[in-house]
Structure formats: C-alpha cells, structure tokens
Amino acid sequence: MEEKSYDQRRERLLELVRSKRLKALQLELEEMNEFDIAEFITELGEEDSLKMATVFRLLSKEHGAEVFAELDAPEQQEIINSITDKELGEIVEDMYVDDAVDMMEELPANIVKRVMRAATPETRALINQYLKYPENSAGSIMTAEFVDLKKYMNVRESIARIRRIGDDKETIYVCYVTSADRKLEGVVTVKDLLLSDDDAVIEDIMDRNVIFCRTTDDRSEAAERISDYDLLAVPVVDKEDRLVGIVTVDDVIDVLEEEATEDFDLMAGISPSDKPYSRTGVVEMWKRRIPWLMFLMLSATFTSMIITHFEDALSRFAVLTGFVPMLMGTGGNSGSQSSTAVIRSLSIGDTEPRDILSVVWKEIRVAVLCGITLACVNFIKMLLVDRILLSNPDVTVMVAFTVSLTIVFVVIFAKSVGCILPMIAEKIGIDPAVMASPLISTITDAVSLLIYFTLATIILRI
Amino acid sequence: MEEKSYDQRRERLLELVRSKRLKALQLELEEMNEFDIAEFITELGEEDSLKMATVFRLLSKEHGAEVFAELDAPEQQEIINSITDKELGEIVEDMYVDDAVDMMEELPANIVKRVMRAATPETRALINQYLKYPENSAGSIMTAEFVDLKKYMNVRESIARIRRIGDDKETIYVCYVTSADRKLEGVVTVKDLLLSDDDAVIEDIMDRNVIFCRTTDDRSEAAERISDYDLLAVPVVDKEDRLVGIVTVDDVIDVLEEEATEDFDLMAGISPSDKPYSRTGVVEMWKRRIPWLMFLMLSATFTSMIITHFEDALSRFAVLTGFVPMLMGTGGNSGSQSSTAVIRSLSIGDTEPRDILSVVWKEIRVAVLCGITLACVNFIKMLLVDRILLSNPDVTVMVAFTVSLTIVFVVIFAKSVGCILPMIAEKIGIDPAVMASPLISTITDAVSLLIYFTLATIILRI
Numbered sequence: 001m002e003e004k005s006y007d008q009r010r011e012r013l014l015e016l017v018r019s020k021r022l023k024a025l026q027l028e029l030e031e032m033n034e035f036d037i038a039e040f041i042t043e044l045g046e047e048d049s050l051k052m053a054t055v056f057r058l059l060s061k062e063h064g065a066e067v068f069a070e071l072d073a074p075e076q077q078e079i080i081n082s083i084t085d086k087e088l089g090e091i092v093e094d095m096y097v098d099d100a101v102d103m104m105e106e107l108p109a110n111i112v113k114r115v116m117r118a119a120t121p122e123t124r125a126l127i128n129q130y131l132k133y134p135e136n137s138a139g140s141i142m143t144a145e146f147v148d149l150k151k152y153m154n155v156r157e158s159i160a161r162i163r164r165i166g167d168d169k170e171t172i173y174v175c176y177v178t179s180a181d182r183k184l185e186g187v188v189t190v191k192d193l194l195l196s197d198d199d200a201v202i203e204d205i206m207d208r209n210v211i212f213c214r215t216t217d218d219r220s221e222a223a224e225r226i227s228d229y230d231l232l233a234v235p236v237v238d239k240e241d242r243l244v245g246i247v248t249v250d251d252v253i254d255v256l257e258e259e260a261t262e263d264f265d266l267m268a269g270i271s272p273s274d275k276p277y278s279r280t281g282v283v284e285m286w287k288r289r290i291p292w293l294m295f296l297m298l299s300a301t302f303t304s305m306i307i308t309h310f311e312d313a314l315s316r317f318a319v320l321t322g323f324v325p326m327l328m329g330t331g332g333n334s335g336s337q338s339s340t341a342v343i344r345s346l347s348i349g350d351t352e353p354r355d356i357l358s359v360v361w362k363e364i365r366v367a368v369l370c371g372i373t374l375a376c377v378n379f380i381k382m383l384l385v386d387r388i389l390l391s392n393p394d395v396t397v398m399v400a401f402t403v404s405l406t407i408v409f410v411v412i413f414a415k416s417v418g419c420i421l422p423m424i425a426e427k428i429g430i431d432p433a434v435m436a437s438p439l440i441s442t443i444t445d446a447v448s449l450l451i452y453f454t455l456a457t458i459i460l461r462i
Numbered sequence: 463m464e465e466k467s468y469d470q471r472r473e474r475l476l477e478l479v480r481s482k483r484l485k486a487l488q489l490e491l492e493e494m495n496e497f498d499i500a501e502f503i504t505e506l507g508e509e510d511s512l513k514m515a516t517v518f519r520l521l522s523k524e525h526g527a528e529v530f531a532e533l534d535a536p537e538q539q540e541i542i543n544s545i546t547d548k549e550l551g552e553i554v555e556d557m558y559v560d561d562a563v564d565m566m567e568e569l570p571a572n573i574v575k576r577v578m579r580a581a582t583p584e585t586r587a588l589i590n591q592y593l594k595y596p597e598n599s600a601g602s603i604m605t606a607e608f609v610d611l612k613k614y615m616n617v618r619e620s621i622a623r624i625r626r627i628g629d630d631k632e633t634i635y636v637c638y639v640t641s642a643d644r645k646l647e648g649v650v651t652v653k654d655l656l657l658s659d660d661d662a663v664i665e666d667i668m669d670r671n672v673i674f675c676r677t678t679d680d681r682s683e684a685a686e687r688i689s690d691y692d693l694l695a696v697p698v699v700d701k702e703d704r705l706v707g708i709v710t711v712d713d714v715i716d717v718l719e720e721e722a723t724e725d726f727d728l729m730a731g732i733s734p735s736d737k738p739y740s741r742t743g744v745v746e747m748w749k750r751r752i753p754w755l756m757f758l759m760l761s762a763t764f765t766s767m768i769i770t771h772f773e774d775a776l777s778r779f780a781v782l783t784g785f786v787p788m789l790m791g792t793g794g795n796s797g798s799q800s801s802t803a804v805i806r807s808l809s810i811g812d813t814e815p816r817d818i819l820s821v822v823w824k825e826i827r828v829a830v831l832c833g834i835t836l837a838c839v840n841f842i843k844m845l846l847v848d849r850i851l852l853s854n855p856d857v858t859v860m861v862a863f864t865v866s867l868t869i870v871f872v873v874i875f876a877k878s879v880g881c882i883l884p885m886i887a888e889k890i891g892i893d894p895a896v897m898a899s900p901l902i903s904t905i906t907d908a909v910s911l912l913i914y915f916t917l918a919t920i921i922l923r924i
Contacts, residue, residue, distance in 0.1 A: 031671055032671070033671065033673070033691060035690050035691050035692075159656065162656055163656050163657060166653060166656060166657060167657060172652075172653050172656065173635050173652065173653075173694075190634075190635065190652055190656075191628060191634050191635075194621065194624055194625050194628060194634070194652075195625060195628060195629060209493055209494070209495065211495070226715070227712075227715045227716075227719070228497050229495060229497050230497075230712040232635075232694070232711075249694075249711050249712075249715075250689075250692040250711075252715070253688070253689045253711075253714070253715065253718065254689075256715065256718055256719065257689070257718065257810055260718075260722040260806075261806050261810065263726075264725075264726075264729075264802050264803075264805075264806045265802070265803070265806075267726075267802070268798050268799045268801075268802035268803070268899070269795055269798075269799055270799050270802070270803065276807065276810070276812040277803050277804070277806070277807035277812055277813060278807065278812050278813055278817070282824060282827045282828050282831065283831070285803075285824070285828045286828050286831040286832055286835075289796075289799050289828065289832060290831075290832055290835055290836075292795070292799075293792065293795055293796060293799075293832060293836060293873075294835070294836065294839060296791060296792070296795055297788060297791070297792050297836055297839070297840060297869075298839075298843060300787055300788035300791050300792070301788075301843075301847065301848075303784075303787035303788065303791075304784040304785055304787070304788060304848070305784075305852070307783055307784040307786075307787070308781075308784045308852075308854065311780050311783075311784075314780070314783065315777050315780055318773050318776070318777055319770075319773075321769055321773070321776065321783055322765075322766040322767075322769040322770045322773075323766055324769075324786065324787070325762055325765040325766070325769070325786070325787075325790060325907050325911070326759060326762035326763075326765065326766060328787060328790070329758060329759070329762050329765075329903065329904065329907060330755065330758070330759050330762070332794070332903070333731055333754070333755055333758050333900050333903075334751075334755060336730050336731075336899070336900070337730045337731060337732050337751050337754075337755075339730075340726050340727070340729070340730035340732070341727070341730070341732060341739050341747075342739070343726075344722075344723050344726045344727075344739070345738065345739035345740065348719055348723065348738070350738040350739055350740050351739060351740055355740070362744060362747070365744045366744050366747045366748050366751065369744065369745070369748040369752075370748055370751060370752055370755060373748075373752055373756070374752075374755060374756065374759055377756060377759070377760075378759060381760065381763075385763065386763075386766070390767070390770075392770065407759075411755075437730070437798065437899060438795050438798075441791065441794070441795075442791065445787050445791060449787070
C-alpha cells in the first residue's frame with residue numbers, strides 16, 4: 001500500500017514544475033489518479049495557464065482524456081486553446097460520450113465548433129444525438145458505452161464478448177440483453193456470469209424484471225432507481241422501448257449532490273445553477289440572489305401597512321413594539337423548521353403529496369406543544385427579566401399574557417403554512433423547495449402582526 | 463422486458479392477500495425485488511401487522527433476509543416478534559453483517575438480545591466487533607464481506623477464487639490484495655482480471671496506489687473518496703494498516719443523503735436524527751425543534767432592549783417603526799443566502815476554510831451590489847407607494863433616504879456575518895450548518911436595529 005495523499009505530494013510536484021524537471025514529473029504523474037491530477041492542473045492554472053498546458057501534454061493519451069473529463073470548463077477551454085487539432089481529436093475520441101457532452105454544454109460556441117471539427121464523424125453524430133435530450137433528463141446524462149448480450153449466448157461466449165469489447169465501456173459489470181430490434185429483454189451481471197456454469201444460456205440466468213427509465217425522465221428518477229434498488233447502473237430506453245444508453249452509479253452520485261445543492265439554493269432564495277460557489281463570479285451571484293431579495297423586500301410593504309394602521313394604538317402602548325421582532329422571529333423559525341422538514345421528506349421520497357392530511361395533523365400537534373412551551377417560558381421571562389430585572393413597569397401581567405398568547409397562535413399558524421405550502425407545490429408540480437423559509441417568513445410576518453394587534457385590542461383594550 | 467412497476471402491482475397483491483390466495487401471492491413475490499416487497503410489507507403493516515408476518519413467511523430464505531434488511535426498525539421488530547428463533551437465526555445468518563449491525567442499532571434492547579441469541583457464534587462475534595466502532599465512523603458502515611487475493615496468484619486462480627467465495631460477498635468487482643499479515647497491498651478489479659491474460663500474475667496487474675480510509679474516519683470521508691474517485695468501494699484499514707472491511711457505493715449513497723438531510727435539519731434549527739420525517743413521533747419532533755426555538759426566542763430579548771431604548775425617539779417618529787420588519791427581513795434573507803451558499807460549498811468540498819479571505823471579499827462585493835440595488839428600488843418605492851399612493855405624509859424624502867441607506871449597511875453586514883461564521887465553524891471543527899439562517903437572522907436583527915436607529919439619529923436628528 002503506497003497511498004500518498006495529494007496534499008503530501010503537492011509541494012514536490014510544484015517543485016518539479018518550477019525546476020522544469022519534466023521527466024521526473026511525468027513519472028510521478030503516471031502513478032497518480034485522474035482526480036488528483038485534475039486538481040493539481042487547476043491549481044497550476046491559477047498562477048500560470050501556460051504551465052497548465054505543459055503539464056497536461058506530459059500525460060499519456062488515455063490518461064489525458066480521463067484527466068480532461070475531470071477538469072472544469074475554464075481549464076478545459078484553456079487547454080483546448082493551447083493544443084493542436086490532432087491532439088484535441090485524440091482526447092475527444094478517448095472520452096466517454098457523456099463526459100464529452102457535459103463538456104460541450106459548458107464551453108463557448110466557438111470552442112465547441114473546434115471540438116466538433118476535431119472529432120470523428122461517428123463521435124460527432126453521437127454527441128449531437130445526446131445534445132438533443134432535454135436538460136437534466138436521463139437521456140442527457142446517460143452513456144452509450146455499455147455491454148449488450150443476446151439471450152441465446154452462453155456464459156463462455158458472453159465472457160469472451162466482454163473481454164473483446166469491455167475495454168472502453170463505462171461499466172462491464174452489468175450487461176443488458178437485447179432483442180434483434182434492440183429492445184431491452186433482461187439484465188445479467190458479471191457476478192451472475194462468474195457464478196454460473198460456462199455452458200449456461202443467458203436466457204436462463206438473466207433477470208427479466210429490469211428496473212429501467214426513459215430518456216425523457218428527469219435525471220433524478222434515474223438517481224432514485226439506482227439509490228432505491230442499490231444498482232450499479234440503470235438502463236435508459238427510448239419511446240420505442242429500445243435500449244439507447246445507461247446511467248451509472250458514479251454519475252448518479254453527482255446528480256444527487258447537484259439536486260441537493262439546488263434545493264439548498266432554492267430554500268435560501270437563490271436561483272439555482274450548476275456552477276459551484278468557487279467558480280461563480282460576483283455579478284452572476286448578484287443576478288442569482290437579487291430577484292428574491294427584491295420580491296421579499298417589496299412584499300414587506302404589507303407589514304409596514306399593518307403597523308401604520310395600528311400606529312395610534314402603538315404610540316399609546318409603546319411597550320408592545322419591543323416584542324414585534326421576537327414574535328416575527330419565532331414565527332419565521334417555527335415555519336422554516338416545518339417547511340424544511342417537509343421539503344426534505346418530499347425530496348427523498350419519504351412523504352408523498354397524498355399524505356398531506358396526516359402531515360398537517362402532525363405539524364399542528366407539534367406546533368401546539370412548541371407554542372405552549374414557548375409561551376410559558378416567555379411569560380415567566382417577561383415578568384422576571386423585562387419587568388423586574390430590566391425594571392420596565394410597562395410590562396404588566398396582561399401585556400405578558402398578550403405576547404405569550406400571540407406566540408401560541410403564531411407558532412401554530414407558521415407551522416401549518418410551513419407544511420401546507422410545500423405539499424401543495426409538489427402536488428401541482430412546482431419544486432417544493434421554492435416554498436421555503438423566505439416566502440413563509442414573509443407570510444408569517446404579516447399574519448403575526450395581525451394576530452398580535454388583534455389580541456392586544458381584545459385583551460388590553462387599546 | 464417485463465418490468466411491472468410496483469404501483470401497478472399493488473392492487474393485485476392486496477387483492478391476493480385479502481382473498482388469502484397465498485400460492486399465487488408467493489409466485490408473484492418471487493418475481494419482485496426486495497425493495498418493492500419491503501414497501502408492500504410496510505404498507506400491509508399499517509392496517510394489520512399479522513398480515514405482514516404472513517406475507518413475510520412466504521418468501522424464500524435468501525429473499526427473506528434481503529427484504530428484512532430493507533425494512534425499517536418497527537416492521538423488523540414486528541416480524542421478529544412473530545417468527546421462531548430458528549427462522550430468526552436463518553435470517554440473521556443470511557444478512558450482510560453491516561445490515562445486521564444497522565438493524566441492531568435501531569432495535570430495543572430485549573429484541574437485540576433475542577437476535578444475538580439466534581445468531582451463530584461467528585456472526586455474533588462479527589456483529590459485536592462492528593458495534594464497537596464510533597457512530598457515523600467508516601468502521602460502523604463497512605462490511606467484512608469482500609474478496610481478498612494474494613499477489614502471487616494468477617488471473618485464472620483469482621477468478622476461480624471469486625467463483626468459489628463470491629456468492630455471499632457484497633461486491634466481487636473490486637478485489638483487494640493483502641499480505642500474509644492482512645496488510646492492504648493493492649487493488650484489482652474484475653475488469654482488470656477479465657481484460658488480462660489468464661496467466662498474468664496479480665502483482666503485475668494490481669494498482670498499488672490504493673485509495674483507502676480508516677475505521678475511525680468519519681463515514682463522510684469514505685463517501686467523499688468514493689464520490690471523488692468514482693469508485694465502487696473503498697477499503698477500510700485499522701490502526702495497524704490491516705484491511706478489515708470495505709464500504710460500497712450503495713452504502714455511500716445512503717450516507718450522502720443522510721448527511722444532506724442532517725445539514726437541512728441543522729440549518730433550520732432542528733436537532734438532526736437518522737429517522738425519516740414520516741417515522742418521527744410528535745413528542746420526538748417537539749424535542750428536536752424546541753431547543754433552538756427557545757434559544758432564539760430568548761435571545762430576541764436584545765432586540766426588545768434596543769427598541770425600548772429608542773422608545774421615545776420612535777414615539778416622535780412613529781413612521782420609522784413601520785419599516786423595522788422589512789429591514790430585519792431583508793437582513794435575514796441576505797445573510798441566509800450567504801450562509802447557505804458557503805455551508806453547501808464547504809460540505810461538498812468546493813471551498814476550504816483557508817479560502818476565508820477570498821470568500822469574504824467576494825461576499826462583500828456581492829453585498830454592495832445587492833445593497834445598492836435594493837436601496838434604490840426601496841427609495842423610489844417609498845416615495846411612490848408609501849408617500850403618494852398610500853398618501854402617508856410622514857414618509858418624507860429624508861425618511862426614505864434613511865431607510866434606504868440602512869438597507870445598504872444591513873445587507874453588507876448580514877452577508878459578511880453569513881459567510882464568516884460558517885467558515886470559522888468549519889475551521890474550529892464545528893459543523894458549519896449550525897451557523898445557519900436562524901442564528902444569523904438573530905444577530906442581524908439586533909444589528910439592523912442599531913444601524914437603523916443610529917442613522918436615523920444622525921440624518922433625522924431624532
């Protein structure tokens with residue numbers, strides 16, 4: 001076991017680059033895996049993009065294609081700019097088609113043209129076909145490099161076929177059995193093959209109960225199949241039920257991470273994007289964040305109107321104003337707890353929209369418990385801290401009672417809205433993550449004030 | 463391709479159960495995969511737990527163990543209660559050790575005792591060993607069922623070994639080469655084996671540069687290795703560098719989903735737990751949610767104190783009160799955008815704590831852009847809507863200016879705090895997700911009020 005972590009290696013590699021000891025560098029790189037090399041090249045690019053290309057040229061042809069696929073768009077572009085058309089052509093041919101398509105979607109049009117010109121006609125046709133699938137569909141992330149078998153083959157023939165064509169397949173461990181017209185008939189794993197007799201016929205050992213998805217399905221459906229059924233790959237069929245590609249488990253991990261990031265973004269009022277934080281420019285970040293901030297700021301006009309409406313009462317009972325932020329905060333936090341829990345539960349398939357009644361009932365009971373606990377603590381705190389410790393005589397028992405009773409209603413309202421809105425969104429086909437904390441806080445803010453002033457009017461007769 | 467989705471099957475299965483046509487049901491179940499059967503059994507359990515056990519007994523021995531592993535703790539417990547010790551023993555023996563350990567951690571102590579009694583001494587020893595690893599460590603999620611090879615073996619011998627022992631291994635596709643003292647020396651895939659000559663020696667085709675992790679590493683490190691390096695499994699070694707288990711990609715998908723759920727929970731001020739939403743009782747939900755709500759409610763005392771302090775000024779300039787909710791909301795939303803983006807970026811490894819200066823500098827520039835945009839729109843809106851449309855003469859140009867200027871400072875402050883706190887948390891080893899919206903909103907609320915009243919004192923001379 002000679003594992004050397006990238007961090008330990010880093011300094012030595014940088015030293016080799018600086019002292020131009022390219023032969024030693026090449027030997028070192030040969031031992032490393034594509035992920036670490038890509039990270040190293042990206043780091044180099046930060047100081048000097050020329051060095052990046054120099055290091056890249058040291059890689060063997062096959063290794064080069066793998067490293068290239070791991071790089072992000074800006075570095076890919078930098079490297080494309082500094083290599084010949086012939087070198088570019090070799091890289092594209094050695095890349096898996098789905099990686100090449102991923103790359104195309106990120107690169108500027110003039111570079112895409114150069115890449116397409118450098119590819120062979122067959123690769124070009126494949127890439128073009130893939131680019132036609134809708135964004136974020138299973139079709140757009142699948143790969144055509146799978147092993148197909150026929151049901152009349154026996155195990156020996158099948159293994160021979162895998163040995164012959166397996167080298168450039170993305171996975172050889174799951175093989176798909178197709179009919180003459182390319183319809184998917186079954187699935188057989190290399191484990192099945194190895195554990196069966198050499199003369200056994202595929203038809204007898206294949207599993208006919210294939211879990212699959214369609215090219216037009218959302219990519220998250222492919223991810224769900226793989227995750228639910230613990231698969232290494234899921235086959236993708238077209239409208240005519242013909243097998244056109246597979247989605248492998250490593251792509252699915254990326255999908256799951258991207259989808260979670262998308263939910264985080266949406267829930268914080270940020271327009272989602274595929275770009276990681278570190279790669280997003282300031283202006284782009286502003287564009288992704290300003291719409292919700294603007295909308296929420298403007299919709300706060302309602303809270304202003306409510307406060308203005310009760311201005312006279314407030315000036316007579318000025319002590320009430322001091323508790324407005326606490327009430328709105330408690331409402332907002334209660335609501336976002338519920339919305340977050342429900343949104344997450346929906347997105348991992350733990351809850352379905354049809355469960356709406358039981359979810360609301362559960363949230364209301366939790367809200368009653370939380371509301372009463374908070375109200376009791378607040379009542380004691382207002383009398384002990386605000387009245388006695390901070391010696392504010394305006395905080396009377398009736399004021400403390402009004403504020404505490406408001407808390408109960410506000411928490412119940414906030415938690416109900418917090419669970420109902422995401423469930424409705426899911427039902428009508430909107431991403432429930434949009435119905436998250438910022439929106440719910442804004443609604444809760446206005447309603448909290450209304451509840452507060454209404455109760456104050458009744459109890460304190462303001 | 464005879465794929466029938468579970469939803470289509472469901473009604474027919476239920477009908478078979480109701481009419482007690484057990485033979486037909488058994489045939490149907492034999493064709494289904496363990497995930498769908500587990501879902502069906504869980505659904506049955508909701509109406510009648512006796513039926514659940516009846517259906518479970520129809521499954522073949524092996525199939526039974528797989529289905530059992532897919533069930534949640536309450537259903538497992540239900541079934542354990544209604545089968546004999548002999549049946550229980552068979553199930554435990556047929557389960558992968560890591561699945562059995564998962565189960566043990568969820569079941570009540572008296573049931574665990576029964577399970578342990580039913581297992582063979584070897585299985586019992588293995589389970590006990592696993593239960594000793596810290597919670598959420600790589601050791602706690604690994605499985606001991608891997609294929610080990612020796613470096614002096616040739617390809618033919620290796621494949622023969624896989625055929626002999628591969629049946630009950632969690633993956634056969636990645637094999638680990640170990641020395642006589644069980645130290646990890648290399649890794650070889652079945653693809654390498656199949657694509658090599660039958661007489662090739664493992665030593666020559668194995669990859670010595672093994673990506674591994676340690677039993678005491680956090681499980682998320684195992685997940686990161688698999689996700690970064692696109693692996694099917696990562697080997698786990700103990701303190702003496704001996705190979706003791708592997709973590710497979712299907713477990714890692716679960717880990718990634720659980721870690722994301724944990725971040726969502728923390729960021730909404732909910733204490734995280736492994737239990738899905740639908741399985742969490744009302745009192746447990748209250749316990750997980752009340753601490754943060756309580757803390758945040760009590761810490762709002764500061765905002766009350768600030769407002770009380772400025773009470774006189776506010777009663778003379780009552781119009782200012784109306785904009786407090788908008789300012790606090792805008793601050794909270796701006797801050798939570800930054801904290802969410804940074805927390806997510808940290809958790810997928812896109813940003814490191816050492817990037818703190820560049821992150822803060824980026825967030826400040828975004829904040830200046832957002833702040834100015836919002837301030838301009840707000841200035842126009844206050845004069846057009848509040849002053850003219852809602853004919854509120856108190857909203858003067860100077861008031862609008864004060865509120866708008868406050869927005870600029872509040873947004874800059876909120877976005878700075880929103881990115882700095884999570885970065886510091888990560889640096890000192892606290893989960894950055896704790897530093898999320900609720901906490902940042904509370905800080906921002908108090909500071910927003912201070913900025914607002916200070917600017918108002920200067921500009922409006924209140």
